[in-house]
Amino acid sequence: MTPWAWGAMRACEGAQTSRPAGLARFLGQAHDAGAGWIDCADIYANGRSEALVGEALARDPGLRGRFQIIAKAGVVLPGPNGAGTAHYRNDAGHLRGQLEASLKRLKLDQVDLFLVHRPDYLMDAEDTAGALKAMISGGLTKAVGVSNFSVWQTDRLQRALGAPITANQLEVSVLATEALDDGRLDQALADKAQVFAWGPLAGGRLFDPDDAAARRLRALLARLAGGTDAEAVAGAALAWLAHHPSRPIPILGSCRIERLAAQVKAAASARITPEGWYAVLEAARGARVP
Ligand SMILES: NC(=O)c1ccc[n+]([C@@H]2O[C@H](COP(=O)([O-])OP(=O)(O)OC[C@H]3O[C@@H](n4cnc5c(N)ncnc54)[C@H](OP(=O)(O)O)[C@@H]3O)[C@@H](O)[C@H]2O)c1
Numbered sequence: 001m002t003p004w005a006w007g008a009m010r011a012c013e014g015a016q017t018s019r020p021a022g023l024a025r026f027l028g029q030a031h032d033a034g035a036g037w038i039d040c041a042d043i044y045a046n047g048r049s050e051a052l053v054g055e056a057l058a059r060d061p062g063l064r065g066r067f068q069i070i071a072k073a074g075v076v077l078p079g080p081n082g083a084g085t086a087h088y089r090n091d092a093g094h095l096r097g098q099l100e101a102s103l104k105r106l107k108l109d110q111v112d113l114f115l116v117h118r119p120d121y122l123m124d125a126e127d128t129a130g131a132l133k134a135m136i137s138g139g140l141t142k143a144v145g146v147s148n149f150s151v152w153q154t155d156r157l158q159r160a161l162g163a164p165i166t167a168n169q170l171e172v173s174v175l176a177t178e179a180l181d182d183g184r185l186d187q188a189l190a191d192k193a194q195v196f197a198w199g200p201l202a203g204g205r206l207f208d209p210d211d212a213a214a215r216r217l218r219a220l221l222a223r224l225a226g227g228t229d230a231e232a233v234a235g236a237a238l239a240w241l242a243h244h245p246s247r248p249i250p251i252l253g254s255c256r257i258e259r260l261a262a263q264v265k266a267a268a269s270a271r272i273t274p275e276g277w278y279a280v281l282e283a284a285r286g287a288r289v290p
Contacts, residue, residue, distance in 0.1 A: 012052060027057075039070045072169075099114055169251070174237045196251055224236045224272065
């Protein structure tokens with residue numbers, strides 16, 4: 001399973017990742033374990049996560065070249081103490097301003113991929129597409145894509161762009177299988193877009209002892225992995241994901257390097273047959289395939 005992406009959403013909370021020196025060490029080890037991407041967003045810890053990643057990259061000049069960096073914008077969180085309403089803004093001025101602020105925090109001139117974080121029901125696709133094209137022509141990002149867009153929303157934006165969208169970040173895991181049926185993975189395959197899977201272990205829900213679907217899945221994944229420990233279960237869940245023909249790149253969110261390394265190692269040795277893949281799908285949905 002190479003390369004995988006590391007998600008910086010929880011970076012400020014992890015004992016190994018919440019300080020620049022620790023994060024620089026963590027990223028070096030993550031790269032040794034096969035990580036090739038760092039997934040950032042302006043809203044993660046209100047910009048503090050990007051600033052932390054920027055500090056870590058600046059500490060070790062060799063690090064930047066080992067990772068491709070993803071930035072995302074378009075979500076506006078409520079103010080302090082929950083004042084105001086969370087909303088989405090995919091207008092050109094907002095996206096451009098947020099990417100410039102992200103680059104400043106990351107201490108970079110350019111990211112490798114900029115994604116529109118969420119569909120904005122008020123989006124003017126031509127305006128958004130204009131901003132995305134200008135980001136590429138201005139050298140702020142090498143490529144652009146979407147996240148959490150439906151097939152129709154992606155289609156609308158790529159028509160305005162006049163070019164296929166080459167990256168799509170969406171939730172998909174053994175506990176979130178909607179993208180298998182709603183056309184998003186098929187669209188990515190047809191358009192040769194790279195899929196990035198956020199929450200590939202369902203944000204830790206896979207390990208919840210009180211969750212009935214997760215319990216069912218753990219038992220089956222352990223059988224497929226030939227081991228009952230959490231790493232073997234996680235590895236089989238990641239191998240299940242990687243088995244889909246769209247070959248999603250998982251964005252792993254753990255902030256413990258030993259855990260990440262064990263999970264990706266277990267994924268590489270898990271063997272998934274077509275029958276086993278469907279057995280996982282049945283266990284996920286609690287229903288037989290027709
Ligand atoms: N585009 C979007 O809208 C969107 C939305 C959400 C997330 N994302 C991106 O996707 C990344 C990953 O998402 P995610 O964090 O949900 O990924 P994940 O890998 O599914 O979940 C990581 C969480 O699971 C926990 N975990 C992992 N292994 C465990 C185990 N064996 N036992 C108990 N807990 C375990 C981790 O805790 P420890 O840290 O303690 O190991 C962490 O809290 C984020 O960082 C972000 O970059 C994008």
